[in-house]
Amino acid sequence: MVAPRSSMASATASHPPLNSRKLLRRAILNRAFALAYACAILALFYHHVKTLLRPATAANAIAALLLLLADAVLAFMWSTTQSFRLYPTRNEEFPENLEKVVGGTGGFPALDVFICTADPYKEPPMGVVNTALSVMAYEYPVEKLSVYVSDDGGSELTLFAFMEATRFAGHWLPFCRERNLVERSPEAYFASSHRDGTEIDKIKMMYESMKMRVEHVVERGKVGDEYIIGDRERRALNMWTDEFTRQNHPAVIEVLLDNSRDRDITGNVMPNLIYLSREKRQNAPHYFKAGALNALLRVSAIMTNAPIILTLDCDMCSNDPKTPHRALCYLADPLIDQSQLGYVQFPQRYQGINKGDIYCGDFKRLFQINPIGMKNGPSYVGTGCFFRRRSLFGPPSAIVQSEIPELSPEHSPNGLIRSERMLALAQNVAGCKYEHNTNWGHKVGFRYGSLVEDYYTGYKLQCEGWRSAFCHPERAAFLGDAPICLIDVLNQTKRWAIGLLEVGFCKFSPVTYGIQSMGLLMGLSYAHYAFWSMWSIPITIYAFLPQIALINGLSIFPKVSEPWFLLYIFLFLGAYAQDLADFVLAGHNSTLRRWWNDQRMYLIRGMTCYVFGTIEYTLKSLGIAAHGFNLTSKVLDDEQSKKYEQGVFEFGAVSPMFMVLGAAAIINLVSLVQGLIMAVVRRSGSGDAEGLVLQILLASFGVVNGWPIYEAMFLRSDKGRMPTKVTLVSAFVASLLYTAVSLA
Numbered sequence: 001m002v003a004p005r006s007s008m009a010s011a012t013a014s015h016p017p018l019n020s021r022k023l024l025r026r027a028i029l030n031r032a033f034a035l036a037y038a039c040a041i042l043a044l045f046y047h048h049v050k051t052l053l054r055p056a057t058a059a060n061a062i063a064a065l066l067l068l069l070a071d072a073v074l075a076f077m078w079s080t081t082q083s084f085r086l087y088p089t090r091n092e093e094f095p096e097n098l099e100k101v102v103g104g105t106g107g108f109p110a111l112d113v114f115i116c117t118a119d120p121y122k123e124p125p126m127g128v129v130n131t132a133l134s135v136m137a138y139e140y141p142v143e144k145l146s147v148y149v150s151d152d153g154g155s156e157l158t159l160f161a162f163m164e165a166t167r168f169a170g171h172w173l174p175f176c177r178e179r180n181l182v183e184r185s186p187e188a189y190f191a192s193s194h195r196d197g198t199e200i201d202k203i204k205m206m207y208e209s210m211k212m213r214v215e216h217v218v219e220r221g222k223v224g225d226e227y228i229i230g231d232r233e234r235r236a237l238n239m240w241t242d243e244f245t246r247q248n249h250p251a252v253i254e255v256l257l258d259n260s261r262d263r264d265i266t267g268n269v270m271p272n273l274i275y276l277s278r279e280k281r282q283n284a285p286h287y288f289k290a291g292a293l294n295a296l297l298r299v300s301a302i303m304t305n306a307p308i309i310l311t312l313d314c315d316m317c318s319n320d321p322k323t324p325h326r327a328l329c330y331l332a333d334p335l336i337d338q339s340q341l342g343y344v345q346f347p348q349r350y351q352g353i354n355k356g357d358i359y360c361g362d363f364k365r366l367f368q369i370n371p372i373g374m375k376n377g378p379s380y381v382g383t384g385c386f387f388r389r390r391s392l393f394g395p396p397s398a399i400v401q402s403e404i405p406e407l408s409p410e411h412s413p414n415g416l417i418r419s420e421r422m423l424a425l426a427q428n429v430a431g432c433k434y435e436h437n438t439n440w441g442h443k444v445g446f447r448y449g450s451l452v453e454d455y456y457t458g459y460k461l462q463c464e465g466w467r468s469a470f471c472h473p474e475r476a477a478f479l480g481d482a483p484i485c486l487i488d489v490l491n492q493t494k495r496w497a498i499g500l501l502e503v504g505f506c507k508f509s510p511v512t513y514g515i516q517s518m519g520l521l522m523g524l525s526y527a528h529y530a531f532w533s534m535w536s537i538p539i540t541i542y543a544f545l546p547q548i549a550l551i552n553g554l555s556i557f558p559k560v561s562e563p564w565f566l567l568y569i570f571l572f573l574g575a576y577a578q579d580l581a582d583f584v585l586a587g588h589n590s591t592l593r594r595w596w597n598d599q600r601m602y603l604i605r606g607m608t609c610y611v612f613g614t615i616e617y618t619l620k621s622l623g624i625a626a627h628g629f630n631l632t633s634k635v636l637d638d639e640q641s642k643k644y645e646q647g648v649f650e651f652g653a654v655s656p657m658f659m660v661l662g663a664a665a666i667i668n669l670v671s672l673v674q675g676l677i678m679a680v681v682r683r684s685g686s687g688d689a690e691g692l693v694l695q696i697l698l699a700s701f702g703v704v705n706g707w708p709i710y711e712a713m714f715l716r717s718d719k720g721r722m723p724t725k726v727t728l729v730s731a732f733v734a735s736l737l738y739t740a741v742s743l744a
């Protein structure tokens with residue numbers, strides 16, 4: 001984060017403070033614990049080496065080697081997580097002082113908001129419209145606010161929805177202002193407010209009828225003639241000819257609202273609203289979301305070129321109309337070195353998460369816990385981030401010149417945004433050949449080369465020397481939708497895992513380039529994510545190996561009476577206790593149950609998306625297969641929603657990922673039963689079960705965690721149960737492992 005110059009104490013009389021940053025007390029505890037834990041890890045490796053040097057049997061030697069591998073990876077991951085724990089801080093903002101410091105709202109910078117959407121069927125246009133309306137209604141000087149919507153789906157349905165939204169906004173914006181609403185996405189407002197009144201009824205009806213028209217058009221897949229109102233709309237929609245397809249079409253730029261002309265029903269200025277669908281050609285690379293954001297960056301530069309940019313995904317709405325004020329508490333603070341502060345990131349927070357958060361949809365560690373510990377400020381997470389436009393144009397010390405002067409962050413556009421000259425220029429920079437042989441995506445703009453363009457872009461900016469600030473107000477600034485179906489959750493994380501590996505193994509890897517550019521701790525923070533999928537190695541080994549050994553009566557951990565036993569207990573409980581403490585201290589609905597489900601999802605991800613992500617990444621690196629950006633579906637199926645609400649796992653898909661989970665669950669159950677029998681037999685006989693205790697405990701842990709899987713395989717009959725085919729394959733894999741090992 002930006003130097004402690006921003007602390008309250010340094011606020012002068014002429015500048016009341018805009019923010020404060022405090023080191024949390026737990027920093028001391030964390031450091032002491034890190035020291036103790038590091039010693040324990042060293043002791044563990046000493047023990048491993050000792051065992052390896054004197055293995056009792058060949059099986060013991062193989063097991064010892066695999067355990068060493070698992071623990072080496074765990075130790076690496078542990079060391080990277082320390083980068084989040086040594087300097088945890090809490091930030092606070094004082095937006096009430098903002099106007100005083102910058103000299104009234106006149107001192108506010110202009111703000112361009114970018115919203116991305118990519119498919120009208122997976123991302124229903126009404127959702128995108130709600131996102132846009134919620135930010136158009138920001139409590140911000142309207143003449144300084146512009147909203148740009150990028151439609152990578154190239155869909156007339158989305159454009160149509162925005163034409164409707166434009167008309168509705170004329171009523172909605174004054175409605176929000178007059179009533180001083182906090183919820184300014186109509187969907188959220190109407191869902192939560194049950195107040196009556198003719199005014200409210202009227203606008204609600206207007207909203208519902210717009211929604212009906214839009215949904216009807218989406219259902220039909222075409223904008224019927226009867227829905228088209230004016231000539232301008234007809235002209236725009238006429239671009240969708242038969243040759244116009246999603247992968248092959250010219251750029252479409254529609255200025256839906258122009259603040260120099262358009263007024264709401266009370267005669268007030270409206271913010272600019274621009275629809276953009278960049279040019280797509282089949283043979284031209286389009287770089288997914290990063291490409292879309294760069295097109296937005298250029299088109300907005302031509303039209304408004306605001307110094308501050310907010311990026312938003314279409315599945316996220318504003319939940320607080322004063323959010324830009326909070327961001328400005330950093331981006332306009334005279335006590336912060338503004339030439340270094342690149343962006344202010346708000347955490348991704350979600351609505352509609354079920355009570356126990358069974359799929360870890362909150363991603364608390366990723367979005368809320370780890371960011372407070374990053375020394376130079378958090379990474380960029382793709383949405384809810386206010387950028388200084390300048391930060392996307394080279395390091396703080398040396399601006400990278402643009403190909404045309406109109407794109408420079410220093411340029412001030414003049415002229416009307418609907419003027420022909422401007423539209424022609426915008427059309428040009430939204431072309432798919434525009435970036436050819438330029439710095440875009442490499443030194444300028446959002447960076448190409450990874451499916452997690454957000455992480456990669458933030459990383460490259462921080463390597464260049466930009467700092468960032470984490471802003472986490474009590475009331476969520478934005479609320480998004482998390483996937484509510486297990487297979488969607490796993491596919492999303494798989495995409496992230498692939499994207500992260502792309503960065504981990506590129507020539508700018510955090511472990512080499514990152515550490516050199518940003519120092520050890522920041523480098524480790526980024527390395528932690530880059531090699532996120534390495535969790536799969538220890539998790540898979542610990543889910544199968546000790547259990548298979550147990551089935552064969554082979555002891556691979558220390559006996560209860562040995563001191564090494566205590567070391568294992570300390571390492572396990574210590575890590576879990578610290579994880580629990582971090583989780584609970586993060587607040588925002590941190591229940592014990594949610595933590596338990598969170599750790600279970602760690603295990604599930606470890607055996608599924610991280611493994612398959614690594615495989616896909618490897619295939620792609622070898623040139624055998626290619627992967628794209630699999631959009632997460634935002635469509636809610638009623639039955640699925642209901643089941644999710646009840647906290648029931650949804651498995652109803654035939655996926656190899658589920659087969660691995662099923663096999664692990666079966667192996668754990670069988671080994672636990674067999675282990676317990678063996679323990680009883682050996683105790684009553686002459687044998688010794690002491691050496692199997694840790695394995696029995698581990699299998700019990702696996703079984704408790706696997707409960708939803710057993711239910712889905714053997715007890716449920718609904719649509720979300722494990723498909724019989726998956727259960728059969730899982731059982732087959734488990735029995736293969738069983739026989740293979742017992743023969744050995």
Ligand SMILES: O=c1ccn([C@@H]2O[C@H](COP(=O)(O)OP(=O)(O)O[C@H]3O[C@H](CO)[C@@H](O)[C@H](O)[C@H]3O)[C@@H](O)[C@H]2O)c(=O)[nH]1
Pocket residue numbers: 116117118119123150152287288289292312313314315381382383451452453454492495496499629630631632633
């Ligand atoms: O070719 C594309 C693909 C995606 N998107 C947009 O990208 C956003 C994120 O897509 P989504 O399917 O919602 O992915 P998530 O996994 O939910 O998104 C997380 O991960 C992404 C990187 O993989 C980041 O870009 C996101 O900000 C972050 O929230 C959406 O608004 C899409 O419309 C595009 O504009 N063009």
Ligand SMILES: [Mn+2]
Pocket residue numbers: 313315632
């Ligand atoms: Mn999303």
